Amino acid sequence: MENKLSEILEALLLSASRPISVDDMVKVFEDPKPSKDEIRNALNSIDEDCTNRGIELKRIASGYRLQVKQSLSEFVAKLWEEKPQKFSKATLETLSLIAYKQPITRGEIEEIRGVTVGTQLMRGLMERGWVKIVGQRDVPGRPSLYATTKEFLDYFGLQHLRELPELPSLPDLKSIELELPIEEPESSQENTQTLN
Numbered sequence: 001m002e003n004k005l006s007e008i009l010e011a012l013l014l015s016a017s018r019p020i021s022v023d024d025m026v027k028v029f030e031d032p033k034p035s036k037d038e039i040r041n042a043l044n045s046i047d048e049d050c051t052n053r054g055i056e057l058k059r060i061a062s063g064y065r066l067q068v069k070q071s072l073s074e075f076v077a078k079l080w081e082e083k084p085q086k087f088s089k090a091t092l093e094t095l096s097l098i099a100y101k102q103p104i105t106r107g108e109i110e111e112i113r114g115v116t117v118g119t120q121l122m123r124g125l126m127e128r129g130w131v132k133i134v135g136q137r138d139v140p141g142r143p144s145l146y147a148t149t150k151e152f153l154d155y156f157g158l159q160h161l162r163e164l165p166e167l168p169s170l171p172d173l174k175s176i177e178l179e180l181p182i183e184e185p186e187s188s189q190e191n192t193q194t195l196n
Contacts, residue, residue, distance in 0.1 A: 005034055005042040006049075013046075013057070013066040019154055021063035061153035061160070091121055095130065099152070099164060103134050103145035122146070130155065 012020060012028065025039050034042075043064060047057040056069045068076050087095075094117055097109050109117050125131040129151035136142040153159065 005038065006045045009039065009042050010046055010066070013064060016065070019060055019062040019065045024063065058157060059159060060157060061150045088121075090115075090117075091124070094121060095125060095148075095152075098125075098131055098146050099148050099161065100167060102147040102161075104147075105137050105143040105145060107143055109146075128155075 008028075009025060012025060022036050022039050022043075026033050026036065043057060046066075050056050050066075054069055054072055055066050058065055058067050090113075093113055094109055097112055098104055101108070101112075106117050106122065122131070126133075129149055131146050131152070132149050133144045134147045135145045137145055148161070153161070158164070
């Protein structure tokens with residue numbers, strides 16, 4: 001039965017246009033339904049079978065999906081004429097700030113980035129399903145709080161936010177100024193002496 005279960009689950013994963021949770025997998029069976037442990041064992045079997053194949057079983061926030069191994073993606077990409085969508089620096093900076101600092105307001109994003117965040121940019125992130133409003137900050141004006149979604153995790157192949165890479169520690173700008181002796185150039189000192 002385990003082989004048949006693995007075959008059924010593999011077919012589900014290949015035909016699905018989205019990740020599938022274990023609960024969703026259980027729902028496709030008539031009584032007697034396999035247990036969640038039996039499904040997990042079958043998924044482990046599928047994962048082992050993929051070891052020497054071009055696909056892998058990937059667990060992400062919304063469930064499981066079968067996908068091309070990351071190491072082979074450059075070959076598969078040559079099949080598609082469309083170039084992958086590129087995101088603007090502003091979009092990536094804003095998305096990164098939301099991912100690492102969530103929940104965060106648009107004003108806080110603007111303060112960190114030092115520029116205004118356009119309504120279109122935020123709308124675009126929300127339309128993609130990567131960002132959602134999770135509440136309002138309890139301050140005057142009650143600005144919206146933004147956070148990432150399961151779709152964000154799924155798109156970037158993550159199960160949890162803790163899988164995001166660690167941010168490099170950046171030195172404090174004031175401490176850099178103290179370490180660097182700033183001297184006036186000689187020509188400006190000479191100009192000051194000749195003016196006196």
